[in-house]
Amino acid sequence: MSEADQIKEEVGWLKLIFAALIAIEVLLIGWLAQNYTTAQTLIVVGAFVTVVALSLGIVWVNRTAFRRMRQLRDL
Numbered sequence: 001m002s003e004a005d006q007i008k009e010e011v012g013w014l015k016l017i018f019a020a021l022i023a024i025e026v027l028l029i030g031w032l033a034q035n036y037t038t039a040q041t042l043i044v045v046g047a048f049v050t051v052v053a054l055s056l057g058i059v060w061v062n063r064t065a066f067r068r069m070r071q072l073r074d075l
Helices: 003-035 041-074
Strands: none
Touching (some): 003 041
């Protein structure tokens, strides 16, 4: 498998991970919006921390994908 093909496959996997992280984050934000007044404080704090962690993961995956796409362009 050539290097270009490997990069394309990696970008494909990164797109999948990106979409999954976005979906999970949207669902969690929706849950927080509906339940922040009735849920236990510890669960709300944990959900908020998870949202922040997912956001950081989304940024990391996005930067990694764009870096790999630039490498593909430079081949």
